[in-house]
Amino acid sequence: MKPEELPELIRETYISLDKSKQKKFLENYKRSLVTTGEAVGTVAAQSIGEPGTQMTLRTFHYAGVVELAVPLGLPRLIEIIDSKRSPKNAIMTIFLEKDHAKDKKYAENLAVELQEKYLKDVSDIMIDVKNRELHIETNDEAAQKIIEKLVGQPAENGVFKIGKDSLSDLKKLKNKIEKKRLSSAKGIRRVLVRKCDGEYVLYAEGSNLKVVLNIDGVDKIKTTTNDIFQIYETLGIEAARNAIIIEAKKVLDDQNLEVDIRHIMLVADQMTVTGEIQAVGRTGISGTKESVLARAAFEETEKHILNAAIYGEVDTLEGVAENIIIGQPIPVGTGTVELTVKPIKSKKDKDEGPKNQDK
């Protein structure tokens, strides 16, 4: 292997070494390479699955300075692998840009601004049963504007009076107005400001990456969320892949389980090869496999066989599960090696022509 062909990380170290050590380094590197045909997928799955039995089932954990519940343990790992669209306890860590990082006021204002606010939080809403009217009293200007738009009439001294014919209509309107969100960051339920290494950091319960990243003064690089799907939607698939790795590693580290990062990387890569996040399971990777037999053997047997019949599917038997089913050697490990014999025409054979050789 030539130095130019080395993967980036390895090459950097190689170049930084003394000439005398380079040879030894290359030798060591060659020794540590994976073997061709190694069933890395199965090994990765086992390496992550096996410690699962040793993990706690406890969902919450109050980590360090944060008074927010961080989902950890087996349920969180399953959540990551399922790639659920909205995780149970999304948490955002919002960092501030240098100019504001030490400004407590700024951080606190931002926290208030981010927090989800509804009209009912800033106004008094009442139904006047006698006059069939809905009274909304508010001093918040932004809220007034929104209500104005909603009901189509201006406020008088901060009080709206809306008349409706029936009581049920009034109730409907009241519900609608109460649920109207004021701030733009949907999903952020609570924000806490904490001092961390001399900087103010915002921790948010609930997550909305798209909105937060658009706010001036927020450090776009360091700010993160544990909602993998949001990362995918705002930053793309590569970011999502990294998020899966980081989140899974976090869970395993927290339980003091040593699992090599390469195993987790492989799972993350397999979940994201298509360019979208695919869940590990029948709705994702296993359900979209090429082979009918492999799919049928996993889950929803009837569905896959019935569909294979009408769409005339052909199973080319390239995977592991299919070959086990029909009783052939599997194309993994020592099974990847095939022997091809090129028949040499000897004088005797010439008359008979080339013999058919079995693969």
Add this chain to the structure above:
Amino acid sequence: MNVRKKIEQIEFGLFSSKMIQKMSAARIYTPNTYDEDGYPIEGGLMDPRLGVIDPGIRCKTCGGRLGECQGHFGHVELTRPVIHVGYAKEVYLLLKATCRVCGTILLSDEGLAEYDPENISVSESSTVWERAQKVSDAGGKCPQCGEEQIKIKFVRPYSYYEGENNLLVTDVRERFEKITDENLKYLGLKVRPEWMIMSSIPVLPITTRPSITLESSDRSEDDLTHKLVDILRINQRLEENINSGAPQLIIEDLWDLLQYHVATYFDNGITGIPPARHRSGRPLKTIAQRLKSKEGRFRKNLSGKRVNFSARTVIGPDPNISINEVVVPELIALELTVPEEVNERNIDSLRKQVLNGPKVHPGAHNVITPIGRKRIMEENKEEIAKTLVNGDMVERHLQDGDIVIFNRQPSLHRLSMMCHRVKVLPHKTLRLNTAVCAPYNADFDGDEMNLHIPQSEEAIAEADILMKVQECIISPRDGEPIIGGRQDHVTGMSLLTRNDRKFTRSETLLITRNIVKLPKGKKTFTGKEIFSLMLPSDLSFSYQGKQGMVNIEKGKLVSGIIDSAGLSGKLLGELFRKYGSDVAREFIDNSTRIGIRAIMTYGFSVGISESDLPQEGLCEIDDSVKKAKMNVNGFIEAYHKGEFKMTPGKSLDETLEDQIMSELGQTRNIAGEIAERYSKGNSAVLMAKSGARGSLLNLTQMAGMVGQQAVRGKRIKRGYNARTLSHYLRGDVSAEANGFVASSFKIGLNPTEYFFHSMGGRESLVDTAIRTARSGYMQRRLINALQDLVVYPDLTVRGDSGVVVQFMYGEDGIDPMKKGYIEQDLN
């Protein structure tokens, strides 16, 4: 040479009614199966043309005997067609996607022109489906013939309504027949849609639904036969009614019943209809049930298979064998065989084994000659031995040195199946070295393990080279050793290397005899010198052990105590990487044995006195408990007075709870420190500190105090209304009312403490039970998703369809198992 045929591909398809009739060996028309004499009736479900299930009878179709003839399909011609339940939804979608009169897809020519019917992708055809369905859902007009479409309603499981009118199955079929083949291509369908409607159904060969003869010589039929009888009965009644001109209503009722029976013949688990039941009330197992789920054909018989040449029994420990070995009881060795080809070198020994016959240990069971397989028996063994020639195969008994695969379930990782060398010994258990318990997660409280004997030279070589225990010392999960000395090995070794006690030569021999050789002339040995005897002479290595730095220079242990971090950790890993698996194996074999001898020389025991504390210690703990309770009461008082400070982001109650919890947590830590201080140097501490067994927390709980019990991660809060037990006042948040156990296990828990402890204990029990189930399913999914990923020669990782998942495995191509070779260079 036997050339194995390879299956290239499997194509899936649907049978038309015509095909069903064509491949049928017999038309089945009568619901009766046997006549009075007990012979199968022709045209009945046990028709002899469908195959044989009784020995001695020849098949009427192919002439084969039982075992030769795999059976033949029959068919039933249905009086009226029915829908195949599996396709009820597809039939509905197709009805919606096509015109009710002309049968074309409800798309204009321009719309269709967007797609190429010859190679249309799955996503394209699904948009065709959607676009076409939109037209009929909206009640639009057919772009081809202009006919107005009526919205079609689907009532599960198999009825269709057009507007208010019930669509009969015959109507549906008529419509489907109008759809052109060209149109089907746009929809991605590879079969004629009318085949989803069945006017005859295949009858499975009797070999697939054999009847069982009970002791009382009664015949008990298979569930599928029962179901087919139902179908035939209704089919006959329907025909009679139609012929006798019964009213339409009755005919439709019977038709529906026929549909029900055919539907449940395929799948007896359809939602919306009651499952067909056996006379005894048990739901019938029909075709879908046979294939489905964990106990179905796919997972039970196809993905996992029963094998020959295997054994299973209880396991036991044997510290005197190598980690590479497994003790196989003679009884098992008499049954299991290994095929061995006869050649000049082994002909004499094999002949001897043949002469021993199948019942004396190094014997043989069969001989395979070019003519065929011959069983060795007492009567013919001499003759067989005489005629044995080179090239014959002898299936001889399992004997010392044979390669076997050893396994313990659950097989969570690849180290659950490793390869051992056989050692045949008396008694009835399989025995393994205690150092290999870790990868198997085995103990000896009744565990059983399996043994598999590879049956070809290729398989033996593969197992020997790739799966041998010594090759599995390093775990692929994290690249650290997983096999190695544990428990008493660690204690013993740590005692031996702890201080500089001198052993005389004869004392040393008691420890090292027949393990390592002693250097000549040396009179006395220290423990460290004894340990050094096992190390290669050029090893220089130092590492952070559990009890300080360990330094090894030129094969001599200079300073430090050898404990679990060395025996099954860093030192072992270093030996493995530097000197290879043979040296590492030898180190494990020797160090465990020397460890055991050392612990026996020193003498080591653990008893109740390990948890004894002197009076001062107990007083100290008492004081700290009192102080903690006082502090807690202080918090509560402050809380009631309203002087308690809230932490931001939490309510007042939560803050109080947090404060109390941390105060009580600290108390246990203090108790732990006290206990540790007063029990310095006792056996329990020694074990905990060397990493042999137990932890300081265990000791704390035994000698000091048990500490706070938790349910759902919080102090115990449940039970009665606002209190845990009726002994306490409502709303009592004090330590003792909420599961704080101030006693130690040694002193004993008081009744309330005992109860709280049981609550915590029960939770963790339930927790483990649920966790195993959940993590098991997670692992199944992970394995299924990743099993096809393989490293290619260019170090890319690719899946089964050739998709590149990683361009360089793990971004650097390094195998986690081998990362130790380069790790120190990278940092």
